[in-house]
Amino acid sequence: MLTVDNGIRYLQSTGAKVTATRIAIMKSLENRNDHPSAERIFLELKPDYPTLSIATVYSTAQLLAKGSMLRILSIDEKKVYFDPKMTPHGHFMCKSCKHVFDIPVEFDIASSLTPIEGISSVEYAEIFYYGICSKCA
């Protein structure tokens, strides 16, 4: 789970530096169950961190994703969404308003994949559902 504490431990374990900016980004991500874009994180932090650059949001997210503390969803062709909730679940995106909902999944997706010719290793899996949400219907 992504918490500031876990994040700091992860950074230290890899020799990366624990900076105020990284802590701020991790803090804004911990305990969320929505799926913010890079810009949203950037805008939320901007008031308190006026010198924050959006490039740093992207690079920190990639760092956290590498440590499995964050998932970067390519559920939409336009932009990427971050998901700090690392327990297994799927996602539904409303094609109209682009809102992303969490979806419970009963089966273990990644290990539902039996060995297949040409594939060496599976890191993770995603289930994406697309449709229309109640508000947009």
Add this chain to the structure above:
Amino acid sequence: MLTVDNGIRYLQSTGAKVTATRIAIMKSLENRNDHPSAERIFLELKPDYPTLSIATVYSTAQLLAKGSMLRILSIDEKKVYFDPKMTPHGHFMCKSCKHVFDIPVEFDIASSLTPIEGISSVEYAEIFYYGICSKCA
């Protein structure tokens, strides 16, 4: 299934025009089991259709997707891939070489989703696996 004949019937059924360009694009997509990008289709057709514009590739693909003759995969955050194989299956993408493999799926993904608060209708579902392919391992 996307064939030129089915595509023409679909276009006619919606009142859309059956143009030489659209037929060419459908022809290049029918019977494929790879996952070409817009640029790939464009480059493949360019020699025979020198005036083809990539904008037309995109718009025709969207048209075909609307008629469920094609799926537009957002498996990668960088670009979109077209998949003319409409029988249910999942996809694996190698994070290194970006190659996309078809993956058989036993269960019916879209209907595995029980009614959920806030969701009105589910159009389709995707399972994406990410990892490393044998060539890149």
Add this chain to the structure above:
DNA sequence: TAGTAAATGATAATTATTTTAAATTCATTT
């Protein structure tokens, strides 16, 4: 086959993300 709405093609515009290079900051050593 003339009229008309739709499609095409070339190019410009848009936008998310990455790169670059200089400036800053962190962690460590003196």
Add this chain to the structure above:
DNA sequence: AAATGAATTTAAAATAATTATCATTTACTA
């Protein structure tokens, strides 16, 4: 506590995929 060196941040420019624009062409209907 100051100095050092490497990693990080920032601001801006670069990149690249997709979409919008609009003049021209085309397909279909009457």
